[in-house]
Amino acid sequence: MSHTTARRRRTPVLAALAAAAVLAATGTAVLTAATPAEAAPNLPITNGEATWGVKESFRTYVVGPIGKGRITVADGARSYDNGLFGFTGGKGTYDLGAHNITASFDGKVTFQAHKAGDAWSLDMSISQVRVTTDNATKTGKVIADVSSKDMSTGQTVLYDDVELAALNLTGIAPEQDNLGYTWLKNIPATLTEAGAPAFGGFYNAGSALDPVTLKVKATAPDPDPTSSSPAPSSPAPSSTAPSSSAPADPDAPAKILDGTIDWGVKKSFRDYIAGPIAKGKVELSGGATDNGDGFRFGKATGTYDPAKKLLTAAYQGTVHFLGHETDGHHELDLTFTDLNIKVTAGKGVLYTGKTPLATFTAEVAVKDGVIALNALPAKLTAEGAVFFGGFYQEGAELDPITTALALDPDANLPGPGATTTGTGTGGGAGGPSVSLPLTGSPLVGIAAAGAALIAAGGAALFLAARRRRATAAS
Structure with missing residues (x-):
């Protein structure tokens, strides 16, 4: 059902966990205390997060060369390097008798594409998400408020509390971490009949959506129902209560102050x-500089967690490549910005925005308050190969x-x-070394093919292709 009036907060978002999952989180003492069905309490969910990418192909379309759009998060939602979104602040209940969960999460994700003037023809937001699960049938639902603009009429329609996705919990085993959270990872999700119109008809009902990962923390009940305050010696609360007030993300990681x-x-x-041939140029902005043998991007932010062997860092600066100018228009128009890296247990990925562009290996260590990773060999990812129009193969050396x-x-x-360390990054007539990820217009048309082909030594083929195109146009 759609509404055009202002909406109000509904029941919780994106949360539904199988019985065993919460039981694992609360402990066997709780299970024993609540064995009689008539005595089974509803446990409050005090924290949690639902991680969901909605649909990868939709995200790619929005920010790609056709949609030329953007994705933004607000109201508590997080955006992760792998393209997923985190809906945070989980609250709700766990029915200990039926082993069902309903949990709400904060956050709003907005997708906008096809800009005309100051307006976006595609303008869709997802908020007030909740997940419910039915342990008996191993099914669940993702319910949300979806605001979606009709691309033909331009009218914005609000789909209030729409059942956006159906979840299949078959074979999903709960896992528990050392902070007291119970996880259900990668729950398969499909688009519902009710949810398809909210996507503006982009996808049919039954289409696969990105899987949902859920983590929740449930607080065990007071074993003494006559007590007005929690018993400090209670065995079940003693294991979960101290961590129930802990943040979902601990402050243990060291902060990156610069870089x-x-x-x-x-x-x-x-x-x-x-x-x-290209007769191009490079434009620098946002803090990117010429380091004498390439480009340098700075003002790094991020975290390093030695316990988890996890390093994340994001850098500021933009490098804009332009080539093949015709009447003030450049057929080759390529932008590097929002560069970020993630290193997990020695395996690293360089991202352009949210797209993994290159892989590398690195042993992360701190010396004199600095993490220094020098001249790390990098290889092109499958996504990077697509970005370059397929003219560089996956695994190509960067x-x-x-x-x-x-x-x-x-x-x-x-x-x-200072200059970069290592070999293979010489500038000279070849131009600068880029220190950024690729977001923005990718190589387009025959110019894109030409850039990659000539970079690989295919100048003659590129020029022949241009002549054939010119002949066909005439």
Whole structure:
């Protein structure tokens, strides 16, 4: 049912856990105390998060070369490096008798594409999400408020409390972490009949959506029903209560206070941009600088968690490649911005925005308050190969990556005139080394093909293709 009036907060969002999941979180003492069905209480869910990407192909379309749009988060939602969204602040109840959960989560995610003037033809937001589960049938629902603009009429329709996705809990086993959260990971989700119109008809009912991952923390009941305050010696609360007030994300990781990254993308591509065919140029903004042998991006932020062997860092700056100018328009128009890296247990990924572009390996260590990763060999990902129009194969060698990150305010970082460490990043006539991820317009049309082909030594083929296109146009 759709509504055009203002909406109010409904029942909780995105949360439904199988009975065993919460029992694992609350402990066997709770299960024993609540064995009689008539005595089974509803346990309050005091914290949690639902992680969901909605649909990967939809996200790619929105920010890709056709939609040329953006995805934003607000009201408590988080955006993760892998493209997923976190709906936070989980609250709700767990029915200990029926083993069913209903939990609400904060956050709003907005998808906008096809901009015309100041308006977006595609303008869709998902908020007030909740998940419910039925342990008996191993099914669940993702329910949300969806605001969606009709691309033909331009009218915005509110789908209030719409059953957006159906969940299949078959075979989903609960896991418990050391903070007292119970997880249900990668729950398969499909678009419902009611949810399809909220997507503006982009997808049919039954289409696969991204899986949902749920983590919740349920608080055990007071074993003495006549007591007005929790019994401090109660065995079940003693294991869960101390962590029930702990944040979902601990403060243990060290914060990155500053840092830089240097990266050349691929030298053959830089050579082509600055060469006699593309006759291109490079524009720097947002803090990106020429380091003498490439580009440097700085003002890094992020965290390092040595216990989890997890490093995340994001950098500021934009590098804009332009080539093949015709009447003030550049057929080759490529932007690198929002560069970020993630290293988990020695395996690293360089992202352009939310798209994984390159992989590398790195042993992360701190010395004198600095994490220094020098001249790390990098290889193109499958997503990166698609970004380059398929003219670079997955696994192709890219220029090495160098980054320095400060965890101490007194740490010494490389100065603005320093050059990158390692080989294969030479500039000269080949142009700069890029230290950023790729977001923005990818290589387009035959110019895109030409850039990649000439970078790989296919100049003659590219020029022949241009002549064939010119002949066909005439």
